[in-house]
């Protein structure tokens with residue numbers, strides 16, 4: 001909740017990104033602004049949606065279908081209130097686990113995953129599941145805290161892992177490997193301090209998130 005309250009206020013989010021992670025979060029906020037045109041006509045999954053930081057980038061009217069999913073009922077409540085504040089009436093809210101998404105393969109054109117991976121115990125399994133629900137050619141965009149950004153940042157990550165909110169935190173290189181192993185291609189991982197900005201595309205071919213072995 002503390003993260004959500006800070007991130008929602010861009011100036012506080014930017015200062016937090018700089019102080020905690022040594023990162024410039026402008027690409028994160030810019031990426032959210034780009035959603036205004038990116039979501040048009042598409043089916044979008046936002047996981048984990050948290051308090052709905054991405055909603056600020058959504059057009060009030062438009063022909064898109066948007067599913068916001070998170071494990072925490074508290075965050076879902078915040079996300080619903082946030083959607084109402086932004087005048088977004090058509091978001092579908094689902095409470096669930098990223099590693100067991102209730103959607104058939106190929107259900108989405110775009111998957112957003114902002115600052116969630118480092119909170120998951122099994123990020124590769126989460127990415128495989130996101131890849132599974134993307135259609136071939138569909139895109140994944142997101143951000144994650146990563147190790148390897150500096151000694152101070154790595155110490156803060158260790159603290160946050162002991163304190164609870166963080167689970168498995170990989171390096172930018174590991175993130176890149178996890179994305180490829182999930183069956184995604186056109187992988188781009190750009191690290192600034194301890195924050196990775198990533199994007200990838202669902203490879204055309206199998207629809208099981210990269211879990212099946214080639215024969």
Ligand SMILES: C[S@@+](CC[C@H](N)C(=O)[O-])C[C@H]1O[C@@H](n2cnc3c(N)ncnc32)[C@H](O)[C@@H]1O
Pocket residue numbers: 003004007047048049050051052053069070071072075096097098099113114115116119120
């Ligand atoms: C730091 S917040 C980020 C949320 C949002 N994307 C943002 O950038 O503000 C991380 C979120 O991950 C959610 N979460 C943790 N484990 C999860 C899981 N297994 N499945 C779905 N959501 C999960 C938490 O409830 C929390 O809302």
